[in-house]
Amino acid sequence: MAGTKGKRMPRAVREQQMLDAAVTIFARRGYRAASMDEIAELAGVSKPLVYLYLNSKEELFSACIRREAAALVTAVRAAVEPRDTPPDRQLWSGLRGFFAHTAERPDGWAVLHNQARTHGEPFVSEFAAMREEIVTFVTQLIAAAAQEDDCVPDLADREVAGLAHALVGAAESLAGWANDPGDGADRPSAKETAALLMNFAWAGLANLMEGRPWHPRGRTTARRS
Amino acid sequence: MAGTKGKRMPRAVREQQMLDAAVTIFARRGYRAASMDEIAELAGVSKPLVYLYLNSKEELFSACIRREAAALVTAVRAAVEPRDTPPDRQLWSGLRGFFAHTAERPDGWAVLHNQARTHGEPFVSEFAAMREEIVTFVTQLIAAAAQEDDCVPDLADREVAGLAHALVGAAESLAGWANDPGDGADRPSAKETAALLMNFAWAGLANLMEGRPWHPRGRTTARRS
Amino acid sequence: MAGTKGKRMPRAVREQQMLDAAVTIFARRGYRAASMDEIAELAGVSKPLVYLYLNSKEELFSACIRREAAALVTAVRAAVEPRDTPPDRQLWSGLRGFFAHTAERPDGWAVLHNQARTHGEPFVSEFAAMREEIVTFVTQLIAAAAQEDDCVPDLADREVAGLAHALVGAAESLAGWANDPGDGADRPSAKETAALLMNFAWAGLANLMEGRPWHPRGRTTARRS
Amino acid sequence: MAGTKGKRMPRAVREQQMLDAAVTIFARRGYRAASMDEIAELAGVSKPLVYLYLNSKEELFSACIRREAAALVTAVRAAVEPRDTPPDRQLWSGLRGFFAHTAERPDGWAVLHNQARTHGEPFVSEFAAMREEIVTFVTQLIAAAAQEDDCVPDLADREVAGLAHALVGAAESLAGWANDPGDGADRPSAKETAALLMNFAWAGLANLMEGRPWHPRGRTTARRS
């Protein structure tokens, strides 16, 4: 199906077809349960060709992770508004990019989120590298916001790190939820999901309840009153 | 060796030994990569006995999930303070119970978090059932808080659900982080982790920065002003 | 055929059956061309059982080499006459044992002679160890004979080693020839072959032609005049 | 890289490059383990070209055997001194040629000695044909010497054949030993090796010990006293 089964394609094209198929199958079955047979068939080629180009199941999986991680990071980067924008707006735009991308490539996201983390060493590191990049970005935003606000309680580094992890974890969880909210309800748009998370994380539940939700505001520092 | 290898134990005991071994191996290797041989060996029994008691790899895995899920829910339930406590305190106590449990049984948590979700249908549902129970609990807490506060913006059900998912996702992420924060830093206690998440979720980052962190307050409604 | 195909045999027995089959197939096809399928079938068991007991093709091959090498060395040792016998008689008796054994187990000999030497490192060493044992024995005999004779030209160590290698090489070659002399001629007995080699090696072609062949003589030092 | 990788060479040259590469790889890996890929790469050409010229792995291997066998026989023939020379001198000169050649082309010799014999029917015959040529030559020399000497015991044909086989086997064994004597000792020259074998075979160990080694003597009949 992915393969257009036309014979004699240049190597680069075939490779992408194989990666497409592999991502689909890995997402559907999991790393171990996925069989090279099925991947090859979905890619519309013979198994030996997959080995000729990608060398082994492990390398194939790694290649998938790298491709999908790169695509995700690129999408987020492209979405983030420039440096001189206030931190909350930067975060907000980044989240929109993130949710848009995960909605668009659910299989890719599944491979990253469900498989890469779960299957031991060569892979965890590759995934961790990407995650770290995002966590770092978020950490910097939080730190920047703290700076601007003359943050009173003087957050310790570890606390900042913990908060960034909580935020990223929440985003990851929401990405899954947004692709499949229970009850057959229809899916929230990337924008809605991002707004939800901004309210949760930036404003805090208490504020939210007292009628002071976070709200995107032009390119000035975000503050409540 | 979990098995104490003494012969002729009553069935119930042997079964628990097998489940212990299975949880360890499933956590370490993943569902597919775990071999019944290794599990039987670690349990200190022969393979046919495992089959006699647990019937198949699938059922064994299911049994693990059910046991660990039940243990986790029980632990959280036991930790939550009673109904008449203000919602934020209930959440706070529940989170402490959650993080304490995941820290105490990392393998059990790994099986639930990493494996159950990742390996297709019989299992996802079993995990989802437990998660739903917790999400529901959190949802009710949020709704209750909204009620008390005369929540102005009138949160839609879907929003509440989304917020609960974000919170649970953040908690899950932090459970992993708390068991292994980067840089070889030492692990935060369950209490610290819970506090971190409460600040993130309840107060919101903005409040945090302006010197108004969330803080456990006696058994009265949590409010800032 | 080798397997007697009766089910449920004790492990030790099955293992010997497998080694029997393996030796036959390795001799017939060569190490690489031999397939585990064929070996298992000839042994009358399923392939997994072969792996369960012998672990891998490599280990199976090693086990064959070790078993056959040990059998050969044992046979030669048992045949050699005791220390106080003159060297030429010791050699003569050892050669008879050698040719008798190689005639009796042609497949075993083929595995040692044709396969072990030819297929790289784990194996060459195992074969070399056995060969060295025999070469050493021959070397000592030659040295002993030299001593007794007050050997005039004072053979250098390297020369002795070379002579021993030549003798062993000749024996190895004759073992093949004795099992299959050209022209469909019938096979010489072990005794005949040993005599041939003794004449060649001990007396030398020149002596032979001038009517002074080597001849087994009672248990006194071998000497011509 | 044997191939000089220059494009567009005449067929004959390309073929020799391929055979060179094939001999190297077959010697190093063995027939089965050698891959056409590796051979083509070492030859500096693409695989289809190898097939275009040599048709199949089997034919390629056969071609190697034939080329190396022919080269060896040619080398030995060229070295043997003419008919009117005494038999022992003829043998002596032939052996020098043999050892010189095997030392000069160890890979070629390895293919003949280790691989050709070991890998079943099309090949054994090709090797056997060459070996037979040499055995026949040696047989004639022995017979000639017997004639000259008025050989007393009247050697039977089979005995002569056996002796020739023993001599050739010893030579083959020494060729291996001369290319790699143990202990990292340095290699004996072709001349030394040939002398060693002449002593062993022609004089016999007994003579040797009593101070009557064989010695190349001018172009008159070899005899001891």
Next chain:
DNA sequence: GATGAATGAGATTTCATTCAT
């Protein structure tokens, strides 16, 4: 209650070989 013996089915991987250009 417990286990040593055994296997059917299927996984990854390799290789000789051929088209189409």
Next chain:
DNA sequence: AATGAATGAAATCTCATTCAT
């Protein structure tokens, strides 16, 4: 003359699972 693209067939090895005792 030469090659990049592609494959059918088979190899080694693993694993969940079941008898027979």
